Amino acid sequence: AQKITQTQPGMFVQEKEAVTLDCTYDTSDPSYGLFWYKQPSSGEMIFLIYQGSYDQQNATEGRYSLNFQKARKSANLVISASQLGDSAMYFCAMRGGTGRRALTFGSGTRLQVQP
Amino acid sequence: EPEVTQTPSHQVTQMGQEVILRCVPISNHLYFYWYRQILGQKVEFLVSFYNNEISEKSEIFDDQFSVERPDGSNFTLKIRSTKLEDSAMYFCASSPTSGGTDTQYFGPGTRLTVL
Numbered sequence: 001a002q003k004i005t006q007t008q009p010g011m012f013v014q015e016k017e018a019v020t021l022d023c024t025y026d027t028s029d030p031s032y033g034l035f036w037y038k039q040p041s042s043g044e045m046i047f048l049i050y051q052g053s054y055d056q057q058n059a060t061e062g063r064y065s066l067n068f069q070k071a072r073k074s075a076n077l078v079i080s081a082s083q084l085g086d087s088a089m090y091f092c093a094m095r096g097g098t099g100r101r102a103l104t105f106g107s108g109t110r111l112q113v114q115p
Numbered sequence: 116e117p118e119v120t121q122t123p124s125h126q127v128t129q130m131g132q133e134v135i136l137r138c139v140p141i142s143n144h145l146y147f148y149w150y151r152q153i154l155g156q157k158v159e160f161l162v163s164f165y166n167n168e169i170s171e172k173s174e175i176f177d178d179q180f181s182v183e184r185p186d187g188s189n190f191t192l193k194i195r196s197t198k199l200e201d202s203a204m205y206f207c208a209s210s211p212t213s214g215g216t217d218t219q220y221f222g223p224g225t226r227l228t229v230l
Contacts, residue, residue, distance in 0.1 A: 035218065045158070045206060045221035091158060095217070101146060101210070102160040102171055103219060 006106035023092030032096035119222035138207030
């Protein structure tokens with residue numbers, strides 16, 4: 001069975017600072033994908049970044065980067081230069097197993113950016 | 116930029132009634148999904164659909180649920196006899212063909228309230 005754990009229910013960060021949101025996962029599949037989604041108060045789910053299990057380099061997308069430590073089974077999201085608009089729920093998700101497409105989500109981290 | 120759309124944005128129904136939630140996936144995507152998020156909880160996978168058939172489903176997706184692609188653009192989720200515990204946000208998602216990241220892009224959601 002696959003499992004995603006996000007241990008930080010809430011995080012605060014000052015505007016313009018960097019913040020790391022933690023995500024650990026558990027799977028027995030050698031091939032899997034890790035995703036981060038942002039859910040603002042309006043409710044939609046916005047894709048941020050993807051990391052494949054065989055990717056050699058950490059993924060980056062603009063101000064988002066993924067700190068992928070395969071041996072530790074962690075895939076932490078780093079947001080640099082936080083903005084007020086970054087205040088939202090952030091979900092880590094995993095797609096695992098050949099032929100499996102279902103995403104397993106963590107419980108989320110609520111990030112609040114303070115001016 | 117193409118996006119997944121969902122209608123209605125909010126549906127209120129009486130317990131025992133049938134509801135149909137509608138989605139228009141991104142036009143060149145071939146895989147379609149439904150997820151739900153009970154208020155304050157994590158996002159849960161319901162079902163995936165490919166080539167006009169269910170490819171994967173969760174334990175939540177019992178006989179009360181069904182999916183259909185009635186034409187070339189719409190993708191629907193039907194709940195035959197709604198229960199109070201079906202109250203949730205329902206997200207439709209779509210992803211392109213296999214290979215690469217196969218990222219799932221989510222619609223804005225339909226909030227279902229069962230009274």
